[in-house]
Amino acid sequence: MPPPDQPLLPFSEPPGPVTSWPLSAALTALPLSFGRERELGLLTQSIHQLGLLRPLWGARDSHGQPRILAGGLRLEALRRLGQATVPVQLWPGQDPAHWWAVALADNLSRRPNSAEKALMWAALTADLGAAAEGLGELIELPRNPRARGQYLAAARLPARVLLALAQERLDLATAATLAELGPTGVALWDLLETYRPSLQTRRQWLEWLTDLARRADRTPLSLAQELALAPESDSSLSSESALSLESAAAPEASSPHRPGRTPPRPAFANGFGPRLWARRFPQLARLTADRQRLLKALSLPPQVTLKLDPTLEDGVSSLILTFDSVAELSERLRGLQTLLADERFPRLWEPRWPEE
Numbered sequence: 001m002p003p004p005d006q007p008l009l010p011f012s013e014p015p016g017p018v019t020s021w022p023l024s025a026a027l028t029a030l031p032l033s034f035g036r037e038r039e040l041g042l043l044t045q046s047i048h049q050l051g052l053l054r055p056l057w058g059a060r061d062s063h064g065q066p067r068i069l070a071g072g073l074r075l076e077a078l079r080r081l082g083q084a085t086v087p088v089q090l091w092p093g094q095d096p097a098h099w100w101a102v103a104l105a106d107n108l109s110r111r112p113n114s115a116e117k118a119l120m121w122a123a124l125t126a127d128l129g130a131a132a133e134g135l136g137e138l139i140e141l142p143r144n145p146r147a148r149g150q151y152l153a154a155a156r157l158p159a160r161v162l163l164a165l166a167q168e169r170l171d172l173a174t175a176a177t178l179a180e181l182g183p184t185g186v187a188l189w190d191l192l193e194t195y196r197p198s199l200q201t202r203r204q205w206l207e208w209l210t211d212l213a214r215r216a217d218r219t220p221l222s223l224a225q226e227l228a229l230a231p232e233s234d235s236s237l238s239s240e241s242a243l244s245l246e247s248a249a250a251p252e253a254s255s256p257h258r259p260g261r262t263p264p265r266p267a268f269a270n271g272f273g274p275r276l277w278a279r280r281f282p283q284l285a286r287l288t289a290d291r292q293r294l295l296k297a298l299s300l301p302p303q304v305t306l307k308l309d310p311t312l313e314d315g316v317s318s319l320i321l322t323f324d325s326v327a328e329l330s331e332r333l334r335g336l337q338t339l340l341a342d343e344r345f346p347r348l349w350e351p352r353w354p355e356e
Helices: 037-050 072-080 096-106 114-139 145-154 159-166 172-180 183-193 199-216 220-229 272-280 282-297 326-341 345-349
Strands: 018-022 056-060 066-070 085-090 304-307 318-321
Touching: 037 072, 066 072, 066 096, 096 114, 114 145, 114 159, 114 172, 145 172, 159 172, 159 183, 172 183, 172 199, 183 199, 183 220, 199 220, 199 272, 220 272, 272 282, 282 345, 304 326, 318 326, 326 345
Parallel strands: 056 085
Antiparallel strands: 018 085, 056 066, 304 318
């Protein structure tokens, strides 16, 4: 590293000669091309029309192996254009810390996405060890050691999962959890991705699967496969439920529900969500299924829609009547009086929680 009285990032042109390097698969650069398809496409078109306007910057390590310090997007664009060689201006010396200073200086104007941060942090720590800590903020890493550990874990994921992280279809914490699960974590990602859940739903599903698997001494993948293959009738809840339980944020899955607390609600994007929700919260699922059966037994006419409080507690329920005339309204109100007189009707608001 340069002395404290010198700038960390050199902005001068490298003094070495320009040489031609074979554009082999082994030639690598700073990982700054994940999720940048549009930028890469425009650059490829520009190079195709105008040519390469300036050489890449590179260096050779102590074993003589070439390494691109600046120009990673240009390197990828030249690969797409089928170029056999690439012009590289050499930086002298074999100090990895100096190389990283050069590479980061060339990319200060480009804000890295989460996947790029993960890959750069993994490469930085592999090259510099503990000395990398001082450069973490230059790639916009938080100082929190736990977050930096999550970036390191995420860097182990395959390209297709890292692409989702770059495109914000996957958050860092979930990515780190998948990486810690190893190959089964990647297979679990592939399975959940078939349902195209939202970012929040995917995170919630993974939390529930991990919690259930830990209790049953199983892997989250095996549990998810079981739920995915279960027939639709196995779910105690239906996405067509007259209760109108809709997708909503849930509290921490590790907290068991008790009366007086807002219970979590399932994501009804498909059958997998209700089955997982019912497995994670069996007591609440049974109570909800009881309400469904009771509501169905009351035989509401199609012109009457009853939307119950999905928390099974003190939330707001609604009753909607549709009519075309005053005469129809009178008929609907008579039917409503009959419904209110049914002794089963009040039971819809009696959760009947079992005693502690």
